[in-house]
Amino acid sequence: VQLHLGFYIESVSNFRSQEMAFEVDLYMYTSWKDPRLAHNLSDELVLINDKSARDMMWLPDLYFANARHCKFQEVTVPNFNLFVARSGLISYSLRATCSISCSLDLVNYPMDKQHCVIRVISYGYTRDQLRVRWFRKHAVRKNREIGLPEFTINRIVPNYCDGSYHYAITENTHKTGNFSCLMASIFLERSLGYNLVQSYIPTGLIVMISWVSFFIDRRAVPARVTLSFTTLVSLTTLGNGLRYDLPQVSYSKAIDIWYG
The missing domain is CATH 1.20.58.390 (Neurotransmitter-gated ion-channel transmembrane domain)
Structure with a gap:
């Protein structure tokens, strides 16, 4: 299955240097084709926003590999929508809030620059089963009003982190597989004002x-x-x-x- 993915980063906050982590609120957009859901209804796109109907469909098992914890927004209703085109093309979006770990290099603190990433990978499907790629245009966007007390976000760049990863088969055995991996690289520069x-x-x-x-x-x-x-x-x-x-x-x- 060929899957395309994109992010819209709504906010970045609570950057905790001591814990080497920060909070991110984002929308994740995914698109793939499932011929089993092709239809000939009068509407070109069929909207599915019922959770029970969504749970009966096949969905990619993506997860945030370097997240300490994540939660999906459900106020006032579960924050997702899913469109099915006549061809079976599916567009699925959701909103999540995650605590992302980020290894800091503090040699030049407080005049340091940091590189943090948001890494997304399939939990069980190898690359020959599920191939994940960024959208060709505007793969990663952010809210222009994002402001951090200590940092300035210089840029956010979509990258790939495909590689071999280990996963468990039984208690005493494991297997190595090649997985598709996407990585949104966030480049930050610390503001000197506070330390000044x-x-x-x-x-x-x-x-x-x-x-x-x-x-x-x-x-x-x-x-x-x-x-x-x-x-x-x-x-x-x-x-x-x-x-x-x-x-x-x-x-x-x-x-x-x-x-x-």
């Missing part, structure tokens, strides 16, 4: 204040020590507050060097 106000400007001012100790009489040891100690405590407190919101990684980040 919360990190760079405060630490710069603290360091400038510490220079006052150079103008204090060298015999006033308590005053000079107190000022230096206060500066050190302030920098440590700011640094710890920043690290609390970030995952524990085994490499140094740009912000660590700044605080160091």
Whole structure:
């Protein structure tokens, strides 16, 4: 079966750096041909929006491979529609909200750029049984009003991730098969504004204040020590507050060097 797919991304939100995940609300459009459903009714397209009727039809077993969890929207009714053309061509769309995992590279944080993906693959059908491809035009679109507090979405690019994947047959055996895989690549760039106000400007001012100790009489040891100690405590407190919101990684980040 040849299946074509497209996304319309309604919103991207709740980007959690510590958990390396974000929320996405999207519409998924799929199209394939099922000759068994060809008809000669007066209407060119037959709309099916009854869940029980849909459940009796063959539907592709696609799933979001890197999603931690997904839910299909059902308010106020199940958010899907399905059209059947006279030729048996089926157009099926649905709305889902998913929590997508995204491995972050924080070496250049907070001036970093991230690459996150939404990966879709068939759960059981190999590539010779179900071949999934992007729509030729406008495969991935997004709401122009999407805005993230920390990031700017530079672009979203449709890609392929076809390859060999393992799947279980029994408890002790597995099999390898070639599967069709689609991948929507989201390229993000972190906005510097938050860290500029919360990190760079405060630490710069603290360091400038510490220079006052150079103008204090060298015999006033308590005053000079107190000022230096206060500066050190302030920098440590700011640094710890920043690290609390970030995952524990085994490499140094740009912000660590700044605080160091």
